[in-house]
Amino acid sequence: MIDQVVAILENRKVNEKYFKLAFRSRELARGVLPGQFVNIQIQPSLDPFLRRPFSYYRITGDKIEILYEILGRGTALLASRVKGDTLKVMGPLGKPFTAALKCKKRVLVAGGVGVPPLIFLAEKNPVDYFLIGTKSKKExxxxxxxxxxxxxxxxxxxxxxxxxxxxxxxxxxxxxxxxKPENLYIQTCGPEIMMQAVLDIARRCDIEGEASLDKPMACGVGACLGCMVKTDQGWLPSCTHGPVFKFEKLVGQI
Ligand SMILES: Cc1cc2nc3c(=O)[nH]c(=O)nc-3n(C[C@H](O)[C@H](O)[C@H](O)COP(=O)(O)OP(=O)(O)OC[C@H]3O[C@@H](n4cnc5c(N)ncnc54)[C@H](O)[C@@H]3O)c2cc1C
Ligand code: FES
Structure with a gap:
């Protein structure tokens, strides 16, 4: 894991919902797997003070792309940054999705900010069903x-x-x-309410899988304990033990 200042190559609107951010870094691109993320300091000043986490979307050589949605002040400020501006980026962080599935059909269930990491996963691994939910055609x-x-x-x-x-x-x-449920493996990422509904179906039908949790994060390295998740081994930080957790590890509601 490294923390590096990078120059923005591209930062533009892709559609009604997403912006695409691109920058180059050989170090931040090395060995990255789908599901891992970066923690970005949005401005050179420390305002906003906390970094914001974003999944890797696509890596081409040393070019890294992120797809993001404007949800609040941090992402609105990020959208105002232009080509040549610099960002401080820490990564690669977190545990990735399971890549190889033995004799199971891969079902991806995505919504909102969960779509980018699952596209990354689906570009690297065969997928049987990639399900994407949005509010309307515009998104x-x-x-x-x-x-x-x-x-x-x-x-x-x-x-x-x-x-x-x-x-x-x-x-x-x-x-x-x-x-047959026993032939399926679900990988999901998106709004908590969507992932909870997916997890409820998986528990009801006994389907294996994993969810990339969308816990607000501050440090991204297990130090602040701001992203704790209730698991069968107790409360664990999502940034270091996740964000991808196997369904059977998750206890109660997401
Ligand atoms: C591991 C991980 C990967 C992520 N990958 C992406 C990505 O690829 N693309 C992308 O657009 N976003 C991604 N996110 C979500 C992104 O980090 C948040 O949208 C961002 O931090 C919001 O910052 P803000 O300052 O704009 O909003 P804030 O002002 O902090 O919040 C605005 C609104 O969004 C809510 N919010 C804040 N943080 C989160 C969060 N983590 N999840 C859900 N709601 C939140 C707040 O409750 C509030 O309602 C990811 C989050 C995690 C944990
Ligand atoms: S974000 Fe600080 S412990 Fe996870």
Whole structure:
């Protein structure tokens, strides 16, 4: 893990929902696996004081891309930074998703800020079902961002303007009508409420899998204990023991 000042190569709006940030760093790109993240100091001044975590989205040589949503002050400030501005970036952090699945069909369930790391995973590994839920067609990722995904992508929108109408879990329930639960492995990332619904289905049907938790983080290295997760081994920091946790490790609500 290193902490490095990088120069912004690109920072632009991709669609109604996402911005794309790109920078170069051989060190921050080395050995990165899908599910890992960086912790970014948004401005050269210490305002905002706390860094913000973002998943690796795509790595091409030493070029690193991040896809982000504006959710509050930090991400709004990030969107105002321009080509040539510098950022302090710490990474690679956290534990990745499981890459090789033995005799299981991979089902990815994504929403919101969980879409970028699952696209990264789906570009590196074959996927049987990639389920993406958004509010409406306007938020659906441009097709070219998904061009390298190794599998079929299925969409749901809350308003029915694209794909199946309803929540992404409706797509998951459809799969369960034709596949045996013991043959599936779910990997999910997105809003907590979505991942909780996915976990509830997995627990009900006895499906294995893992979730990349979206706990607000400060230090990113296990020092502040601000991102604790209740597991079968007690409370653990998500930044170092996660953000990816196996379903069976998670106790109670996410
Ligand atoms: C491991 C990890 C990977 C992430 N990867 C990405 C990514 O690839 N792209 C992306 O856009 N975002 C990602 N996020 C979420 C991102 O870190 C938050 O959106 C960001 O920190 C919000 O900062 P802000 O200052 O704009 O918002 P704040 O002002 O801090 O908050 C704005 C709103 O967002 C909520 N919020 C704050 N932090 C989080 C959080 N971590 N998760 C959910 N809601 C939050 C607040 O409760 C508030 O309602 C990731 C988070 C984690 C933990
Ligand atoms: S963010 Fe500080 S312990 Fe996880």
């Amino acid at each position: 659906v990722m441009p097709k070219k961002e998904l061009a390298k995904v190794k599998g079929r992508v299925f969409y749901s929108t809350n308003d029915g303007s694209y794909g199946k109408k309803g929540y992404v879990t409706a797509l998951l329930e459809e799969i369960l009508k034709k596949e």
